[in-house]
Amino acid sequence: MNFGTPTYLYALAAISIPIVIHLWSKNTKTRVPFGSLRFLKETETKTTKHLFPSELLLLLIRIVLFSCLALLFAAPFIQKPASNKTVYLVDPNLEKEAFSKIKDQLNAEETYWLSPMKVAITDPIHVGNVDSWSSLKSFEDYDSLVVYSTQLLKQFQGNITPLASKVNWIQIPIQDKNETLFELSKKNQNTQINVLANSKSLLYEHKNVASGTNKLIKIHLKANQPYEELATLVEKAIAAINQSNPITFELVNVKESTQFSPDDWLIWLSSEPAPMRQKLIFLDAHSNLLEKKTENIYGLNPEISVDKMLQTNFPLQLETALTAPLNSELNEYDLRTIPKAYLGEGSGLQKSALADQPITEWALIAFLILLLVERLVSQIIIKK
Structure with missing residues (x-):
């Protein structure tokens, strides 16, 4: 057993208090005035023999009681060895x-x-x-x-x-130095970041450089009747995105000869079956306003109005969907942690038991029980 505050163990000297009181009370004689000796009776021997063990038991309880009080202040704990190495x-x-x-x-x-x-x-x-x-x-x-x-x-x-x-x-890290360069763009300003990694360090260098040409991503829009009004709302949302986002999204009408690049998006507002694309937004009556189906595939509810788009901040939702692939590309450079989305099902917080187990609560319970027993024994002795 170990103690968090071993200084309080000096309080164990207090066990001498009930011992001194007990010895003092044994040597103290009480004078009782009485009128005549003829009313006195001889004390029965069994009463004297019964009284002495009771007082001894009470003394022992009080000694243990003071000991528990001292141990309680000393904050005892048990140091458990690790079960496995x-x-x-x-x-x-x-x-x-x-x-x-x-x-x-x-x-x-x-x-x-x-x-x-x-x-x-x-x-x-x-x-x-x-x-x-x-x-x-x-x-x-x-x-x-x-x-x-x-x-x-x-x-x-x-x-x-x-x-x-x-x-x-x-x-x-490996001994050879690795250098990765990528650019983060703000409005009218670019920040160049160099990532230098070798066996000794991992260094990030930030450098402000002159603003270059903003990244251009094409959005191919296919809209047939009766979805021309919805197409107009989507066009206005993209125009609002272009005002604040450093990436420029260019709307292009879908034609038979249209060539798609891997970075291009397709917004399909038509009752015809949508072609398969890596980045697609299509009509889906069972979706919310803009609901993610799979990676870079979203369903757009056709039953939307201007009021609902304003209430749900549709331009922000659309911007989040269109820029999600770019954010994924940036996250690939930071390989030091696992995002929460990568954790398997059933993952959660695991609490490990400490090697040092405090037993202060048990000492307090023992003290209260002994205090109750001491009071009961004391009352029984007084009645006798």
């Missing part, structure tokens, strides 16, 4: 030079290769693609996993399912 997993693709730097810090008995099979670090293993998630699932019996890998958390291969163990992922 921490295991260290090393990616087989880790460069020899990088692995040699951490090899001396690892215990060979607790270190394995990152693979679905439990292979000790001292045994040879094939170097190649690693099914990281399946490898971690095979070590779920441990409380904690420490992984040394060149991969990042978002580069897991295999199904992403919840893990029982706590995973500490240590990413060791």
Whole structure:
């Protein structure tokens, strides 16, 4: 047993208080005035013998009571040893030079290769693609996993399912320096971001550059009767988007000879079957105002009015849908975390029990019970 505030253990000296009071009361003689000796009777022996053990029991209860009070202030807790050890997993693709730097810090008995099979670090293993998630699932019996890998958390291969163990992922980049360049555009201003990554650091450089040509995305619009009014509302929404968005969306009427690029969108406002496109908005009476069906495929409810579009902020919903593929491209550069959308079903918060279990509540319960017993025993002795 350990104590959070062991200084209060000095209060255990208070157990001497009931002992002193008990000894003092035994030596104290009380004079009782009486008129005549003929009214006195001899005290029965059994009463004296019965009284002494009762007082001794009361003394013992009071000693334990003071002890519980002192322990209560000392905040006792029990330190539980970990049931399982921490295991260290090393990616087989880790460069020899990088692995040699951490090899001396690892215990060979607790270190394995990152693979679905439990292979000790001292045994040879094939170097190649690693099914990281399946490898971690095979070590779920441990409380904690420490992984040394060149991969990042978002580069897991295999199904992403919840893990029982706590995973500490240590990413060791490759020795060669990687540089990634991409641009973020605001109105009349571009921000150039350089991402520099090597074995020692991950650096982001931001640079303001002269505004260049805004990105142009074509929207092919197909509208037949009776959807001309709906097409007009969509055109006005796109015009409102172009006023604030650095990306320019250009409306093009659909023709038989129209050529589609992978970045182009198709808005199909017709009762005819919509052709299959990677980015499509089509009429769907069962959808909400603008409802996502699959990746970059949306259903548009034809029964909409100007008032409903204003109430639901239709231009903002349309802008979110049209720019979603661009946001996905930017997110691919940040590989250090897993978005919540990537988590499998059943994922949730897992709480781990602390190694130190406080028992202050039990000490308080014991103190209250002993206090009640002490009062009862004291009343019984007084009546006798």
